[in-house]
Amino acid sequence: MQMKPNQLSIDDIKARLFIPDVWRMLQLPGEPGKCCKSPFREERKPSFSVFDDGRRFRDHASGDAGTVIDFIQLALNVPLNEALDWARKQCGEEGVPLRPHKPAAATAVKPSPKLRQAKQGELEALAALRGLSLVTLADAQERGLLAFADVWGRVAWLVCDPGGRIAEGRRLDGKPWEAFGSMPERKCHAWGGQKNWPVNLEDSQHCTKLVLVEGGPDVLAALEILRRESKADAVGVVGILGASNTRLDEKALPFFRQKMVRLFPHADDAGRKAARTWARVLVDAGAARVDAFDLSRLMRSDGKPGKDLCDLVNISPECRARWQKFQREVMP
Numbered sequence: 001m002q003m004k005p006n007q008l009s010i011d012d013i014k015a016r017l018f019i020p021d022v023w024r025m026l027q028l029p030g031e032p033g034k035c036c037k038s039p040f041r042e043e044r045k046p047s048f049s050v051f052d053d054g055r056r057f058r059d060h061a062s063g064d065a066g067t068v069i070d071f072i073q074l075a076l077n078v079p080l081n082e083a084l085d086w087a088r089k090q091c092g093e094e095g096v097p098l099r100p101h102k103p104a105a106a107t108a109v110k111p112s113p114k115l116r117q118a119k120q121g122e123l124e125a126l127a128a129l130r131g132l133s134l135v136t137l138a139d140a141q142e143r144g145l146l147a148f149a150d151v152w153g154r155v156a157w158l159v160c161d162p163g164g165r166i167a168e169g170r171r172l173d174g175k176p177w178e179a180f181g182s183m184p185e186r187k188c189h190a191w192g193g194q195k196n197w198p199v200n201l202e203d204s205q206h207c208t209k210l211v212l213v214e215g216g217p218d219v220l221a222a223l224e225i226l227r228r229e230s231k232a233d234a235v236g237v238v239g240i241l242g243a244s245n246t247r248l249d250e251k252a253l254p255f256f257r258q259k260m261v262r263l264f265p266h267a268d269d270a271g272r273k274a275a276r277t278w279a280r281v282l283v284d285a286g287a288a289r290v291d292a293f294d295l296s297r298l299m300r301s302d303g304k305p306g307k308d309l310c311d312l313v314n315i316s317p318e319c320r321a322r323w324q325k326f327q328r329e330v331m332p
Contacts, residue, residue: 013068115147209235209332
């Protein structure tokens with residue numbers, strides 16, 4: 001028996017209506033994609049993403065995210081019941097055909113947090129925690145690289161790929177995440193699953209020079225240093241979330257073609273090993289030049305040894321005076 005429109009459940013609607021379809025039905029401006037401009041407002045840089053084969057969306061500027069039903073509610077500015085009525089009408093008497101979908105491999109997935117912009121005092125808290133300027137953090141938030149969320153009763157700051165592929169979150173109080181179930185205590189959690197895609201790669205494609213950093217915090221640190229060296233508009237920042245991610249997504253490699261790339265690996269065995277692998281991959285991908293900056297012998301202003309770009313942002317005056325490599329500009 002053919003299902004009538006008013007009989008369609010929410011799951012039935014989700015299986016038949018997809019966000020790109022609704023986008024075009026409503027003649028919203030722009031074109032849906034993994035990295036696109038919001039259809040709900042004018043904006044200078046893309047902060048919106050449609051992913052999971054058109055089943056989900058995320059607005060990195062506002063924090064709104066969800067399924068096609070949530071998208072309809074936002075687009076029409078209506079409550080849930082009216083959004084469902086509209087969706088069922090679009091399915092028609094015959095119903096929009098059910099699209100075939102290859103199910104994802106069964107894995108234990110942590111529910112993605114609802115991303116949002118910083119509340120009062122949160123940018124200031126992050127600036128104090130990491131030694132970064134408010135200007136840099138505000139710019140990162142505008143780009144969709146930085147977001148905040150309430151996770152398991154804690155406030156988290158997250159470095160996000162503007163295309164919605166991956167987000168890595170740390171506690172704003174600087175403490176590690178507590179152990180939970182089979183998960184041990186750890187400094188960060190990641191959501192999205194696409195760690196082999198360099199964060200911010202698509203948004204940096206207009207730059208002829210790129211810096212590739214290791215880890216989410218170093219993405220923000222690279223933006224800070226570029227601002228200090230007056231190179232923020234000329235050099236793009238991309239980040240690989242962890243030295244273990246040495247097999248980059250093949251679809252990401254063409255973005256490096258004819259680019260000058262400087263690596264900033266952590267000054268430890270894992271970082272150096274990863275940098276050698278990344279360099280070979282990028283050269284094979286057609287990068288015009290690949291080099292690396294050596295962060296060894298770094299000392300932080302609190303007297304502790306450093307090993308990454310975040311530590312370089314907070315370098316001690318004595319260390320800078322001692323080592324010539326830290327006295328000159330470090331960005332390409």
